[in-house]
Amino acid sequence: MRPTIYDVAHKAGVGIGTVSRVLNNSGKVSAATRKVVNEAIVALGYKPNSIARQLSLKTRIRNIGVIMQPFVHYQSFIEQLRGMQKALNDRAPDYELVLYTVSSLEHYRERLGTIVQMAMVEGLILTLDLSEEQLDMLGNAKLPIVGINHLANPSWPSITSNDFEGGYLATSHLIELGHRRIAYVGDRFVEDYTLNTSRQRFLGFRQALQDAGLPLSDDYLQLGTFGFDEAKAHATRLFTQTTPPTAIFAMSDIQALGCIAAAKESGLLVPDDVSVIGYDDLELSYHTGLTTVLQHLELAGRKAVEYLLAVIGGDEQKPPRLPPLEVIKRQSTRALSPRQ
Amino acid sequence: MRPTIYDVAHKAGVGIGTVSRVLNNSGKVSAATRKVVNEAIVALGYKPNSIARQLSLKTRIRNIGVIMQPFVHYQSFIEQLRGMQKALNDRAPDYELVLYTVSSLEHYRERLGTIVQMAMVEGLILTLDLSEEQLDMLGNAKLPIVGINHLANPSWPSITSNDFEGGYLATSHLIELGHRRIAYVGDRFVEDYTLNTSRQRFLGFRQALQDAGLPLSDDYLQLGTFGFDEAKAHATRLFTQTTPPTAIFAMSDIQALGCIAAAKESGLLVPDDVSVIGYDDLELSYHTGLTTVLQHLELAGRKAVEYLLAVIGGDEQKPPRLPPLEVIKRQSTRALSPRQ
DNA sequence: TTGAAAGCGCTACCAT
DNA sequence: ATGGTAGCGCTTTCAA
Numbered sequence: 001m002r003p004t005i006y007d008v009a010h011k012a013g014v015g016i017g018t019v020s021r022v023l024n025n026s027g028k029v030s031a032a033t034r035k036v037v038n039e040a041i042v043a044l045g046y047k048p049n050s051i052a053r054q055l056s057l058k059t060r061i062r063n064i065g066v067i068m069q070p071f072v073h074y075q076s077f078i079e080q081l082r083g084m085q086k087a088l089n090d091r092a093p094d095y096e097l098v099l100y101t102v103s104s105l106e107h108y109r110e111r112l113g114t115i116v117q118m119a120m121v122e123g124l125i126l127t128l129d130l131s132e133e134q135l136d137m138l139g140n141a142k143l144p145i146v147g148i149n150h151l152a153n154p155s156w157p158s159i160t161s162n163d164f165e166g167g168y169l170a171t172s173h174l175i176e177l178g179h180r181r182i183a184y185v186g187d188r189f190v191e192d193y194t195l196n197t198s199r200q201r202f203l204g205f206r207q208a209l210q211d212a213g214l215p216l217s218d219d220y221l222q223l224g225t226f227g228f229d230e231a232k233a234h235a236t237r238l239f240t241q242t243t244p245p246t247a248i249f250a251m252s253d254i255q256a257l258g259c260i261a262a263a264k265e266s267g268l269l270v271p272d273d274v275s276v277i278g279y280d281d282l283e284l285s286y287h288t289g290l291t292t293v294l295q296h297l298e299l300a301g302r303k304a305v306e307y308l309l310a311v312i313g314g315d316e317q318k319p320p321r322l323p324p325l326e327v328i329k330r331q332s333t334r335a336l337s338p339r340q
Numbered sequence: 341m342r343p344t345i346y347d348v349a350h351k352a353g354v355g356i357g358t359v360s361r362v363l364n365n366s367g368k369v370s371a372a373t374r375k376v377v378n379e380a381i382v383a384l385g386y387k388p389n390s391i392a393r394q395l396s397l398k399t400r401i402r403n404i405g406v407i408m409q410p411f412v413h414y415q416s417f418i419e420q421l422r423g424m425q426k427a428l429n430d431r432a433p434d435y436e437l438v439l440y441t442v443s444s445l446e447h448y449r450e451r452l453g454t455i456v457q458m459a460m461v462e463g464l465i466l467t468l469d470l471s472e473e474q475l476d477m478l479g480n481a482k483l484p485i486v487g488i489n490h491l492a493n494p495s496w497p498s499i500t501s502n503d504f505e506g507g508y509l510a511t512s513h514l515i516e517l518g519h520r521r522i523a524y525v526g527d528r529f530v531e532d533y534t535l536n537t538s539r540q541r542f543l544g545f546r547q548a549l550q551d552a553g554l555p556l557s558d559d560y561l562q563l564g565t566f567g568f569d570e571a572k573a574h575a576t577r578l579f580t581q582t583t584p585p586t587a588i589f590a591m592s593d594i595q596a597l598g599c600i601a602a603a604k605e606s607g608l609l610v611p612d613d614v615s616v617i618g619y620d621d622l623e624l625s626y627h628t629g630l631t632t633v634l635q636h637l638e639l640a641g642r643k644a645v646e647y648l649l650a651v652i653g654g655d656e657q658k659p660p661r662l663p664p665l666e667v668i669k670r671q672s673t674r675a676l677s678p679r680q
Numbered sequence: 681t682t683g684a685a686a687g688c689g690c691t692a693c694c695a696t
Numbered sequence: 697a698t699g700g701t702a703g704c705g706c707t708t709t710c711a712a
Contacts, residue, residue, distance in 0.1 A: 004688095004689055004690085005689065005690065006689080009699095014698075014699080015698065015699040015700065016689090016690080016691095016699085016700090017691085017692080017693090017698070017699060017700075017701090018697085018698060018699075020690070020691060020692080021691095021692095021697095021698085023690095023691095024691080025480075026691090026692090027692090027697085027698090028697055028698085029697070029698085030697060030698090033697080033698080045654070047459075047482070048459055048689085048690080049395075049400070049459075049688090049689050049690070050400075050458060050459030050460060050690095051391055051394045051395045051400060051401075051688085051689080051690090052395050052688070052689030052690040052691090052704090053458070053459060053689075053690055053691075054391045054458060054690090054704090055389075055391045055392050055395050055688085055689080055690070055691095055704050055705070055706085056689075056690040056691045056692085056703080056704055057690085057691065057692095057704085058704060058705095059458060060389070060390075060391060061391075061458065061460055063438075075623075078418050085439070085441055089441065089443060096438055096439070096440060096460075097438070097439045097441075098403075098436055098437070098438050098439070099425070099436070099437045099438070099439055100436060101425055101429065101437075103429060118390060118393070118394060118399060118401065119388055119389075119390030119393060120390060120401060120436075142387065228626075228627055254627070257627045257628075258627075261627065261629075283415075284624045284627075286568075287568055287594070287597045287598075287601065287624075287628075288597075288627075288628060289601075314385070344704095344705055344706085345705060345706065346705080349683095354682075354683080355682065355683040355684070356683085356684090356705090356706080356707095357682070357683060357684075357685095357707080357708075357709095358681085358682060358683075360706070360707055360708080361681095361682090361707095361708095363706095363707095364707080366707090366708090367681085367682095367708090368681055368682090369681070369682085370681060370682090373681080373682080388705085388706075389704090389705050389706070390706095391704085391705080391706090392688090392704070392705030392706040392707090393705075393706050393707075394688095394706090395687095395688050395689065395690090395704085395705080395706070395707095396687080396688055396705075396706040396707045396708080397688085397706085397707065398688060398689095
């Protein structure tokens with residue numbers, strides 16, 4: 001059992017009021033008693049219980065929670081997080097941002113349960129999918145939530161981005177440049193707590209090809225796990241085919257950079273020999289001149305917070321919409337040349 | 341005043357125990373009373389007070405706080421944060437990571453005060469400098485802390501990196517490649533809560549030049565505010581000099597990328613016409629083939645958490661040391677060629 | 681099934 | 697200057 005203020009008071013032979021006073025440097029305490037109390041504190045290894053203190057002081061800490069995958073590989077989450085922070089700083093600096101990261105679906109379930117039950121936060125931002133059951137639980141708890149980039153359940157307020165449209169846009173850009181042999185590099189489609197974005201972007205890709213009357217070759221479809229290195233390997237595989245693609249749509253900027261690195265290693269010039277378009281418009285894409293689809297990641301984070309604050313404040317409203325997606329044309333794509 | 345459980349009980353004409361039971365779905369409650377209570381809850385807009393609940397349940401939330409600059413521009417903090425998260429997930433998944441960002445020195449002081457007074461966290465990781473006064477306060481509160489990358493006060497446990505040495509190493513790398521006209525692009529030296537890293541790296545740079553008997557031209561010293569664009573402008577200025585440098589040491593990877601972008605725009609090839617070395621070894625530096633100084637950012641975050649957990653656990657120990665800095669040679673530097 | 685009451689650890693006020 | 701005590705809002709016995 002952790003020592004309480006009573007233990008300290010008893011050991012020091014004083015009242016708890018006095019202990020409280022030395023702890024908070026409030027009121028008058030004689031040097032002698034202060035010394036005795038401090039010694040008792042040290043001897044017992046006493047640490048004040050912040051919960052009790054807060055209850056007594058009636059100072060609620062105002063937390064907003066964010067549950068996300070460990071952002072080991074997901075630079076895009078960082079951009080969202082940045083937006084959340086900025087919004088919180090601007091709009092409600094008395095709120096704190098608590099970061100919960102989950103490593104598995106099971107972990108997610110369990111975590112969400114405790115967070116809600118303990119009422120650890122006043123609102124929650126989720127970047128992962130939820131089951132019906134979980135949504136019910138949140139509904140019961142009346143905990144304001146907002147999802148980011150989810151299409152899953154329409155009854156769940158969410159800042160969404162249309163990945164299908166994004167995929168369509170990116171692909172159309174390549175088609176407009178005259179490309180006919182276009183490959184797709186992305187995440188394997190999985191049915192778990194991860195994002196469903198890859199499939200949607202791929203579907204947009206497929207639709208664009210179809211609308212342009214272009215074939216979709218299986219050889220041009222490279223699906224794997226997320227990451228620079230994996231994408232690089234995929235692209236290398238593409239480039240060694242007898243009829244390599246002249247353009248690649250990578251489902252994320254990181255993967256696009258992997259493709260570009262692969263091109264370089266294969267002796268191919270970007271965009272002269274091969275065009276590459278990414279998706280996200282990370283800060284680093286600006287730095288590297290990558291053509292990509294701007295999906296307003298930071299803004300999504302910002303709007304998520306703003307919406308959540310509104311709901312917490314009792315203002316029931318519809319979640320805000322994001323501006324339309326757009327292709328940011330930089331130096332990694334260009335018109336198909338005769339030599340291609 | 342927020343409604344309490346008493347208000348709900350009164351309005352519903354029941355006891356507070358019953359209200360608690362319907363809130364937690366515990367014990368037996370008849371459907372009828374449950375309904376009445378729920379209606380009262382809705383009518384009053386009642387939300388349970390999590391603090392009181394936690395006190396009653398004796399469930400301490402275990403928080404570790406991180407105070408950092410808003411990481412708008414500082415990709416390097418992300419890498420540290422990533423390390424912290426991983427370590428926490430591995431070592432103490434019951435702890436949560438709370439992110440405090442501060443926008444000014446004053447904001448920092450104030451924030452630190454509340455965090456400590458409210459005992460909102462069990463330990464604190466700081467990436468900013470502290471005054472003597474603040475250190476005293478923390479000492480009084482017996483709040484375990486650990487700094488990252490600080491040289492300021494030796495009595496304060498800290499995971500440090502030797503920026504002077506790093507600057508020396510980076511510069512030596514360029515000198516070894518045969519470069520003689522070497523420029524420095526970095527942050528202006530400021531006396532505030534920001535990191536003192538730029539000055540240290542610069543001093544290492546200067547020492548390396550001196551040891552090699554090389555002159556340090558004022559024209560080759562470009563100091564500004566942090567950022568890609570600013571660095572790009574600086575580098576452009578360097579390239580338009582009558583005797584431009586053949587190599588640049590940028591104090592961060594982001595700034596190095598800015599220099600490379602400037603070179604490209606000036607029609608210069610990297611590394612053929614100009615070598616650029618950065619500092620940090622961000623993930624994106626791997627992606628872009630940037631030669632840089634590896635300073636183990638993620639590991640620093642990891643070690644900070646591990647150390648903090650040890651101290652919280654009552655294990656008084658010295659803060660761990662980081663492995664030595666090293667130059668990661670990639671594709672942005674090469675030996676001085678005759679045409680240069 | 682329900683109400684009353686004790687207690688969680690602390691702060692702050694009121695006596696002394 | 698100090699001790700005693702009344703809350704803070706909730707959960708959880710214990711009776712009824």
